[in-house]
Amino acid sequence: xxxxxxxxxxxxxxxxxxxxxxxxxxxxxxxxxxxxxxxxxxxxxxxxxxxxxxxxxxxxxxxxxxxxxxxxxxxxxxxxxxxxxxxxxxxxxxxxxxxxxxxxxxxxxxxxxxxxxxxxxxxxxxxxxxxxxxxxxxxxxxxxxxxxxxxxxxxxxxxxxxxxxxxxxxxxxxxxxxxxxxxxxxxxxxxxxxxxxxxxxxxxxxxxxxxxxxxxxxxxxxxxxxxxxxxxxxxxxxxxxxxxxxxxxxxxxxxxxxxxxxxxxxxxxxxxxxxxxxxxxxxxxxxxxxxxxxxxxxxxxxxxxxxxxxxxxxxxxxxxxxxxxxxxxxxxxxxxxxxxxxxxxxxxxxxxxxxxxxxxxxxxxxxxxxxxxxxxxxxxxxxxxxxxxxxxxxxxxxxxxxxxxxxxxxxxxxxxxxxxxxxxxxx
Amino acid sequence: xxxxxxxxxxxxxxxxxxxxxxxxxxxxxxxxxxxxxxxxxxxxxxxxxxxxxxxxxxxxxxxxxxxxxxxxxxxxxxxxxxxxxxxxxxxxxxxxxxxxxxxxxxxxxxxxxxxxxxxxxxxxxxxxxxxxxxxxxxxxxxxxxxxxxxxxxxxxxxxxxxxxxxxxxxxxxxxxxxxxxxxxxxxxx
Numbered sequence: 001x002x003x004x005x006x007x008x009x010x011x012x013x014x015x016x017x018x019x020x021x022x023x024x025x026x027x028x029x030x031x032x033x034x035x036x037x038x039x040x041x042x043x044x045x046x047x048x049x050x051x052x053x054x055x056x057x058x059x060x061x062x063x064x065x066x067x068x069x070x071x072x073x074x075x076x077x078x079x080x081x082x083x084x085x086x087x088x089x090x091x092x093x094x095x096x097x098x099x100x101x102x103x104x105x106x107x108x109x110x111x112x113x114x115x116x117x118x119x120x121x122x123x124x125x126x127x128x129x130x131x132x133x134x135x136x137x138x139x140x141x142x143x144x145x146x147x148x149x150x151x152x153x154x155x156x157x158x159x160x161x162x163x164x165x166x167x168x169x170x171x172x173x174x175x176x177x178x179x180x181x182x183x184x185x186x187x188x189x190x191x192x193x194x195x196x197x198x199x200x201x202x203x204x205x206x207x208x209x210x211x212x213x214x215x216x217x218x219x220x221x222x223x224x225x226x227x228x229x230x231x232x233x234x235x236x237x238x239x240x241x242x243x244x245x246x247x248x249x250x251x252x253x254x255x256x257x258x259x260x261x262x263x264x265x266x267x268x269x270x271x272x273x274x275x276x277x278x279x280x281x282x283x284x285x286x287x288x289x290x291x292x293x294x295x296x297x298x299x300x301x302x303x304x305x306x307x308x309x310x311x312x313x314x315x316x317x318x319x320x321x322x323x324x325x326x327x328x329x330x331x332x333x334x335x336x337x338x339x340x341x342x343x344x345x346x347x348x349x350x351x352x353x354x355x356x357x358x359x360x361x362x363x364x365x366x367x368x369x370x371x372x373x374x375x376x377x378x379x380x381x382x383x384x385x386x387x388x389x390x391x392x393x394x395x396x397x398x399x400x401x402x403x404x405x406x407x408x409x410x411x412x413x414x415x416x417x418x419x420x421x422x423x424x425x426x427x
Numbered sequence: 428x429x430x431x432x433x434x435x436x437x438x439x440x441x442x443x444x445x446x447x448x449x450x451x452x453x454x455x456x457x458x459x460x461x462x463x464x465x466x467x468x469x470x471x472x473x474x475x476x477x478x479x480x481x482x483x484x485x486x487x488x489x490x491x492x493x494x495x496x497x498x499x500x501x502x503x504x505x506x507x508x509x510x511x512x513x514x515x516x517x518x519x520x521x522x523x524x525x526x527x528x529x530x531x532x533x534x535x536x537x538x539x540x541x542x543x544x545x546x547x548x549x550x551x552x553x554x555x556x557x558x559x560x561x562x563x564x565x566x567x568x569x570x571x572x573x574x575x576x577x578x579x580x581x582x583x584x585x586x587x588x589x590x591x592x593x594x595x596x597x598x599x600x601x602x603x604x605x606x607x608x609x610x611x612x613x614x615x616x
Contacts, residue, residue: 065552068482068562069589071489072510100489119486119589121495141494143587196591 054221054306055272066356067398069119073098074417080396084421085386089341092384092423095411096133099124100418103400104202104252104331105411106150112170113403114138114155115413115420116148118200123148123157125173126420138166138176139183146252147201149211151236157183158201158213161192163238189238193218193227198250202331207261211236214265216250221270221295221306229294231265231285245285247316249294253332253401258346259373262286264320266329266350269298271357278302280329281319282348284375290317320371321378326355327363331401331413335368339408340425344368349383349410351399364388364395366402366412384412384423451515454508458516466523474573477523482561484517486589496586527568532614540611543604547596549612557615562589567615574609 055062076097084092101117102124108114115124123145125138139145139157147158155169164183166176175181190213193199198216205211210233217224231245231254244263254265263285269278278298296304296312299322303312323329331351335344347370352363366384371377387397398416405411409424455464458476462468466477476484491498492505505513544550552563559565566574580586582597582605597605 062551065563066590068486071486071589072514120489121493141497143495196587197595 053219053272054270059272064357064359069101070416070418071100071120073100074419076419079417079419081421083386083396084384086384086423090423090425092421095420095422096126096135097417097419099126099135099420101415102413102418102420103415104146104148105401105403105413105420106148106155106203107403107405108150108155108170109153110170112173113411113420114148114150114169116146116157117415118144118146121145121159123155125169125177127173136173136177138169138173139164144196144200147203147213149203149205151205156203156205156211156236158192158203160196160199160201161190161194162187163190163192186238190234190241191238193225195228200252202252202254204254204256204263205236206233206256206263208233209236210234210240212244212254212263214248214251214254216248217294220272221304223295223307231263242288244288245283245290245292247292247294247297248283252330253350255333255348257284257373258334258336264332264334264348264375266323266332267292267294267319268328269326270295270304271326273298273305275325275358275360277325279322279325280327280352282321282323282329282332282350282369282378283317283319286317286375291315292317292319320375321369321380323350323367323369323380324352324362326358328353328355329363331399331403333402333404335404335410337404337408337410340410343370346373347371349402351402351412353398353400353415354388354395361388361390361393361395364398366399384421387414451512451519454512454516455519457504458520462520465526466520467526468570468573472572472576473570474577475525475568475570476520478525478558478568479517479521479565480559480561480563481514481517481521483559483564484520485513486562488513488517490589496580525565525568527616528570528613530571530613533610536607536610537614539604539607540609543600543608544611549608552592557612566612569613571609571613574612575606578605578608 074097076094079094079097081094086092099115101120102115103118104116106114111128113126115126121140121142122137123139125136127134142159145157145159149156153168155166157164163186165186166183172181193215195218197218202214203211212231212233214231215228217229229248230243231248231251232241233244234241248267249270250268251265254263256263265283267281267283269280281299283292293316295307296309297316298304300318301313329350330353332348334346334348347368350367350369352365352367354364355362364387365382368381368383370379388395397414399412400415401413403411409422412421412423461470461473462476466475468475488505491501494502550557553559553566557567578597581593582600584594587594
């Protein structure tokens with residue numbers, strides 16, 4: 001994790017931030033003087049990497065660690081499509097392959113699907129002409145450009161703190177790809193924190209024409225800096241920032257409810273606090289600025305074992321539903337199409353990337369959540385499954401996002417195989 | 428710096444040899460100019476590839492190709508190499524036997540490095556004998572100068588790898604501490 005020295009004095013809760021940074025270091029030497037406005041935090045305790053923070057001593061020898069990403073192309077014929085299970089009447093096919101690390105998706109007016117990634121640093125442009133798809137690399141060498149959203153001819157890309165706008169993007173794919181054209185760099189206007197851990201973004205433009213951006217906690221569990229653990233919205237030029245949700249550990253998926261326009265979002269529960277949780281959440285913002293509990297209160301009212309305060313869950317908005325232990329609920333969109341059976345209308349489809357911090361693998365699927373528009377009576381059912389072999393405790397695919405197409409079919413990105421599947425119904 | 432420049436020159440010179448239908452054995456010859464024929468590097472600041480996990484080697488080659496970190500010479504080499512060749516190269520170097528450099532042990536640095544490694548739980552990911560696994564590199568027996576330079580690059584956010592773990596864990600560590608860690612890891616078998 002990198003300390004953005006030049007911005008450091010601006011942080012309102014710099015003491016907490018400094019403590020968090022200190023906890024990320026293994027240094028035994030005396031700390032160097034830091035340009036701080038608050039006293040330097042006391043000597044650092046032994047410090048695990050960010051993903052291992054909060055791990056109890058009893059699990060210090062645990063072999064659980066994040067899974068390795070696959071950065072090479074997986075050929076379409078190597079993808080075991082027949083292992084994917086969908087409900088009766090549905091069909092699944094490989095829509096495209098050859099896009100290593102494919103995660104968040106957005107579709108432009110003329111049908112180009114833009115796809116963000118993490119480790120490989122690319123944004124793909126996938127053209128779809130007459131059923132034939134071509135993968136091009138729109139941008140490369142970016143730091144975890146997970147967040148992509150298209151609006152009115154422009155593609156917005158978020159790569160940790162960097163924000164770029166690719167104008168007239170569908171006509172200029174080759175120009176951007178060869179760097180003969182440059183995107184508009186809006187990084188300074190958005191002024192996002194530079195923490196890489198949980199710093200990858202999901203993007204959406206709301207019915208209010210504002211750009212919604214999540215800013216994760218830069219740790220597994222910590223008192224986050226005041227700039228983090230929230231979802232913000234901005235005018236499209238980066239002005240007019242507002243915090244719309246607080247106490248959000250790491251959201252990598254959200255959408256606006258088709259009938260209320262309210263933002264619903266996924267949030268990933270903390271690690272190293274047990275096999276069974278605290279579970280991931282699906283939340284609904286009923287009121288701007290609501291508090292969703294991190295780091296004190298998780299899931300449906302689980303008090304954190306490490307970061308404590310009195311009445312930890314007071315004033316915390318409880319989730320619409322829980323989405324499984326360590327399941328990594330990421331991309332989420334409401335289904336509004338006419339292709340699927342009527343019961344699918346307005347239900348939320350959620351890509352669960354799959355667990356690492358759990359002995360028995362969980363997630364690795366797409367689930368469907370039905371609930372009333374006010375977020376009550378939620379029910380979670382499997383939708384696209386078969387990516388995990390429960391008896392062998394192995395996985396072969398990792399759904400990262402879902403996106404509805406104009407014909408009502410749904411695309412599902414699989415980061416592990418660099419592929420996108422198309423789920424359709426009937427015919 | 429002279430050796431670093433040499434790396435660039437060799438890689439640029441050899442870059443043209445890739446991607447023209449050459450077999451993996453010819454590609455190995457290109458790599459060997461700097462990384463040693465059997466993956467035991469003899470040039471300063473150049474990593475030994477022998478016995479490294481295959482996933483780690485493939486990931487590093489892809490990241491170099493993508494300009495993460497930006498090392499133009501390496502990017503040029505890998506841009507012209509098929510991914511199957513990268514996978515085959517990784518398999519080749521994984522199977523080579525690592526021959527430790529045989530530098531004398533400095534007891535004080537070794538003990539300091541051992542304490543730092545314990546404190547940082549380095550063996551949690553790199554495994555207790557530091558042989559590495561999957562995307563996580565082998566540290567045991569690696570060149571000491573390369574280990575130190577790479578940890579400094581991680582600390583200073585000059586490179587990151589497939590995730591951000593190393594940048595985080597090395598934040599605020601001194602050059603002297605990094606040198607002790609490098610000495611300790613290089614001394615492992």
